[in-house]
Amino acid sequence: QKEVEQNSGPLSVPEGAIASLNCTYSDRGSQSFFWYRQYSGKSPELIMSIYSNGDKEDGRFTAQLNKASQYVSLLIRDSQPSDSATYLCAVNEEGDYKLSFGAGTTVTVRA
Amino acid sequence: ETGVTQTPRHLVMGMTNKKSLKCEQHLGHNAMYWYKQSAKKPLELMFVYSLEERVENNSVPSRFSPECPNSSHLFLHLHTLQPEDSALYLCASSQGGAPDTQYFGPGTRLTVL
Numbered sequence: 001q002k003e004v005e006q007n008s009g010p011l012s013v014p015e016g017a018i019a020s021l022n023c024t025y026s027d028r029g030s031q032s033f034f035w036y037r038q039y040s041g042k043s044p045e046l047i048m049s050i051y052s053n054g055d056k057e058d059g060r061f062t063a064q065l066n067k068a069s070q071y072v073s074l075l076i077r078d079s080q081p082s083d084s085a086t087y088l089c090a091v092n093e094e095g096d097y098k099l100s101f102g103a104g105t106t107v108t109v110r111a
Numbered sequence: 112e113t114g115v116t117q118t119p120r121h122l123v124m125g126m127t128n129k130k131s132l133k134c135e136q137h138l139g140h141n142a143m144y145w146y147k148q149s150a151k152k153p154l155e156l157m158f159v160y161s162l163e164e165r166v167e168n169n170s171v172p173s174r175f176s177p178e179c180p181n182s183s184h185l186f187l188h189l190h191t192l193q194p195e196d197s198a199l200y201l202c203a204s205s206q207g208g209a210p211d212t213q214y215f216g217p218g219t220r221l222t223v224l
Contacts, residue, residue: 004153032210043201043215044154051210088154092211097142097161099213101154 003027006089006102013109019076021105023089026070033065033072036088038104044088048074079109114138115216117202123222124192132187132219134202140214141207143185145177148199148218160185161207192223 003026013019021035032051036044050056050063050072062075072091076083086104115136124130136143145157159167160179174196176188185202199220203213 008151034212036215041220043199043218046212046214049210049212090213097144097159097205097207097211098156098167099154103151103153 004089004091004100004102006087006105008103009106009108011105011107013079013107015079015081015109015111017079019079019083019107019109021074021076021087021089021107022071023073023102024071025089025091025100027091027093027100028067028070029093030067030070030091032092033063034090034099035061035063035072035074036090038086038088040085076107079107081109081111083107084109114214115202115204117200117216117219119219120217121220121222123224124189125224126192126194128192129188129190131189132200132202132221134185134187134216136183136185136202136204136214136216138204138214140204141182142205142211143179143182144203144205144213145185145187146201146203146215148201154201158187189221192221194223197221197223 035048038044048063050065056063060077064073086106088104089102090099142161147155158177178186199218201218202216205211205213
């Protein structure tokens with residue numbers, strides 16, 4: 001059974017600060033890693049994908065992957081109130097259709 | 112949100128009713144998925160279809176019956192549901208290659224009375 005673990009939060013950060021979200025996974029065969037953002041009452045929206053060790057930056061978002069330690073993280077720089085949402089970590093194996101999701105970390109950015 | 116559409120967006124049904132959820136993807140993808148999302152729980156994969164063939168069924172009760180008539184459409188037929196089936200039902204689609212990225216529809220909020 002593949003497990004994906006996230007701190008449920010809530011993670012409260014002041015506006016303009018960096019929000020740091022962590023995710024660990026149990027399956028060493030995992031090859032693809034995704035971060036989804038889900039606003040309350042809405043569906044998940046893909047914000048980042050990462051496949052190789054290291055950092056990947058996209059605007060204010062940076063994903064970090066360390067396969068040896070089996071963790072992937074998401075940094076949100078210059079946090080805005082609009083970043084307040086639940087962030088879902090998802091992983092899958094190469095060639096596997098199935099995504100395994102974590103339960104999500106709720107982030108609240110206070111103005 | 113227009114890439115994957117779902118109807119209805121909200122549904123209230125009694126335990127003896129029969130209803131269907133519809134999903135349509137406009138992305139040219141080959142794989143489609145049904146997920147269930149209950150409060151405070153991880154997304155639960157229910158069914159996976161690849162090129163209209165079911166490839167995954169995660170021990171879902173038979174009161175949920177999927178149908179995939181073509182690669183763009185996916186249905187979830189519901190009958191004799193239980194109150195604990197109340198949840199957000201999400202459809203997703205993906206290309207089916209590697210790596211694969213899933214894109215979600217807006218979901219159907221289902222309430223079973």
